[in-house]
Amino acid sequence: MDELKNIAPELSKLKKEVPFSTPKNYFDDFSARMQTRMQTEKQGEPEHKPKIIQLLKPFIGLAASFALIFLLVYVPLKTFITSEINEVTVNIDHSDTDSEFLNILEGIDESSFFALLDESESETTDDFTNEELMSYVSANFTDYEIFEFTKNN
Amino acid sequence: MPDSDQNIIADLKDENKRDLAFHMLVTTYQERLYWHIRKIVMNHDDTDDVLQNTFLKVWRSIDKFREESSLYTWLYRIATNESITFLNSKKKKNMMPLNDVSEYLLENLMSDPYFNGDEIQIKLQQAIIRLPEKQRIVFNMKYFDEMKYDDMAEVLDTSVGALKASYHHAAKKVEEYLKNTD
Structure with a gap:
């Protein structure tokens, strides 16, 4: 009190009254109101019987999250990445065959290139001689087969 | 106990x-x-x-x-x-604002039908409301309830020294408000 007089003389002169009041019989009724609220709280408390859905909840949640992750990862991969991969492989195929052909052409000198052309022309235009044909037939067919063939024609 | x-x-x-x-x-x-x-x-x-x-x-x-x-x-x-x-x-x-609830409390006080203070009591309540929250609680517990510092320390989980300093500052501020406000 002396301390208060020293630091706050005006305040220490005031009466220590709390200028508040309450409704009539507030404290008489409060306990009964509190009991009513407690009863409501007790009734409102959820039952603790575990239901099947509650037991399965964590597993369902886990499965759902896996499915979600799968969808989020697999679908974009399938739609975007595969089309890109196809494009790349097609490009690679084209470029491979083209470049291989060019490499072969570059590897051949001019004279041997024309010699090759002449050779292929001669192969296509030249006929077999009778002697060559005779030796081929006698080497690959029996007399009987030749007889049969000539008899039918 | x-x-x-x-x-x-x-x-x-x-x-x-x-x-x-x-x-x-x-x-x-x-x-x-x-x-x-x-x-x-x-x-x-x-x-x-x-x-x-x-x-x-x-x-x-x-x-x-x-x-x-x-x-x-x-x-x-x-x-x-x-x-x-x-x-x-x-x-x-x-x-x-998080540190200022005084306006809300003043409105609450003046509109409350169960507040019946005279002019000086209104002034005192206005001064208390303007204190920072912790100081206001300390001031009420010490000034009106005359609670021991040791008990206050247990309730508010604060040291006795800090509570004494807090009460000292609060009383000074209230005194200043009472002196300087008409």
């Missing part, structure tokens, strides 16, 4: 006597806690809500009560925390 408090605690922990013991606890402490809360939230209706929440919290957490502290300081601590939580929720709802 008084014997009556020890009996109440023992009965509260006994399943068969719990309801009756809780009724005893409410009737014993309702008035003291009401006035403690009322000085923090000002308005009667708000005080009624906070007081009910306080007792509900006591009911739910009676098993957590450690008999190292007295029942009285434990109840005061819950009531103080519930009052602060209530004011914080009001601040959020009304988009008030």
Whole structure:
């Protein structure tokens, strides 16, 4: 009190009254109101019987999250990445065959290139001689087969 | 701890006597806690809500009560925390600055039909409302309730030295307001 007089003389002169009041019989009724609220709280408390859905909840949640992750990862991969991969492989195929052909052409000198052309022309235009044909037939067919063939024609 | 408090605690922990013991606890402490809360939230209706929440919290957490502290300081601590939580929720709802609830409390005080102070008491309440929250609670507990610093330290979880300094600053500010405001 002396301390208060020293630091706050005006305040220490005031009466220590709390200028508040309450409704009539507030404290008489409060306990009964509190009991009513407690009863409501007790009734409102959820039952603790575990239901099947509650037991399965964590597993369902886990499965759902896996499915979600799968969808989020697999679908974009399938739609975007595969089309890109196809494009790349097609490009690679084209470029491979083209470049291989060019490499072969570059590897051949001019004279041997024309010699090759002449050779292929001669192969296509030249006929077999009778002697060559005779030796081929006698080497690959029996007399009987030749007889049969000539008899039918 | 008084014997009556020890009996109440023992009965509260006994399943068969719990309801009756809780009724005893409410009737014993309702008035003291009401006035403690009322000085923090000002308005009667708000005080009624906070007081009910306080007792509900006591009911739910009676098993957590450690008999190292007295029942009285434990109840005061819950009531103080519930009052602060209530004011914080009001601040959020009304988009008030976090450290200033004085305007809301002033409005609450002046519109409360259960406030019947004269001019000087209104002035004193206005000065108290303008204090920072912690200082306001300390000032009310010391000035009106004349609570011991040791008990206050237990309720507010603060050192006695800090509480003395807080009360000193609060009293100075109130004095200044009383002197300088018409």
